[in-house]
C-alpha cells in the first residue's frame with residue numbers, strides 16, 4: 001500500500017484550520033461530551049476506544065460507541081485490538097454502521113485489561129504485529145487511518161522511529177505521539193525533544209500529545225513543529241480549553257461560574273439524547289465535579305453531590321452551589 005503523506009485529506013484540512021485535537025478518552029469522549037466540546041471547537045475529535053472484538057460480536061453496549069450525530073464531524077473513531085483479522089472485520093462493521101470520518105488504532109493504552117489482550121501499548125513490543133494490523137486496517141477501508149502511540153514501552157526500548165516508519169509505509173495518514181513511554185503512564189515530563197524528532201523523521205503528519213493544559217504547555221508543544229496538538233485531561237476539566245487556547249488565553253477562569261453552571265445543564269440535555277436516566281445522573285455528577293475543581297467551596301460541593309440519588313436532587317445541589325458562589 002502506498003502512503004499518501006502529502007495529499008490533502010480531512011485530517012490535514014482540519015488541522016490547517018485548527019491545530020488542536022480532542023483526545024480519545026475512555027469514559028470521557030462520549031457522544032454527549034463530544035457535542036459539548038463542539039460548542040467550543042471546530043476541529044478534530046476522537047471517540048473513546050472501542051473493542052474490535054465487541055464490534056465484531058455487535059454487542060448492544062459496544063454498538064452505542066458508534067453513535068455519531070451529524071453535528072459530530074470530523075471525528076476519528078478509535079478501536080483497540082490485537083488481531084489483524086479482527087481489526088479488519090471491525091472496521092468493516094464501522095464502515096457500515098457509523099458516520100466516522102477517520103479510523104484510529106490504539107497502540108498506546110497502558111491499562112492492564114487492555115495490555116492483557118495484547119492490545120494498546122502492548123503492540124509497541126511487536127513490530128510485525130503493528131505492520132499486519134495497519135495493513136489489515138488499510139485493506140478494510142478507504143477512509144483516512146491514524147495510529148496513536150507512545151514513545152516506546154519503556155526508556156530502554158524507545159522505538160517511535162521504527163513504528164512511524166512501519167505505519168507510514170502501510171498507508172496510515174497521520175500519527176499521534178504521546179510523549180511518554182508506557183512505563184511512564186500519565187505522569188512525569190513530556191519528552192518534547194523526542195516529539196520534535198518524530199516530526200523530523202515522519203513522512204506523515206504528527207499530532208503531539210501530553211500535558212497540554214494552558215498557554216505555556218501549548219506553546220511548548222507547538223515549538224516541536226507538530227501538525228496537531230492533542231489535549232486529553234485538560235479537556236476533561238475544561239471542555240472550553242480549545243476556545244480559550246485559540247484566543248491565547250488559559251482555560252482557568254475563562255468561563256464564569258454562571259457559564260459553567262449553564263454548561264452542566266447543556267450536558268444534561270446532551271446526555272439524555274443518548275442514555276437512560278441512571279447513566280445521565282452519574283455523568284452529570286461527574287461533570288459537575290470536574291468543572292468545579294478550583295472554584296470556591298467546591299470540596300464540600302463534591303462531597304454533597306455524591307450523596308444524592310435522583311436527577312432532581314442532583315440539580316438542586318448543583319443550583320444551590322452555583323447560587324451560593326455567584327452571590328459571594
Ligand SMILES: Cc1cc2nc3c(=O)[nH]c(=O)nc-3n(C[C@H](O)[C@H](O)[C@H](O)COP(=O)(O)O)c2cc1C
Pocket residue numbers: 023024025026027028047048049078106107108109148178186209210211212230231232233234
Ligand atoms: C481517563 C482517561 C481515559 C483515556 N482513554 C483513552 C482511550 O480511550 N484511548 C487512547 O488512545 N488514550 C486514552 N487515554 C490517553 C489520552 O488520550 C492521552 O494520551 C493522555 O491522557 C495524555 O494526554 P493529556 O496529558 O493531554 O491527558 C486516556 C487517558 C485518560 C486520563
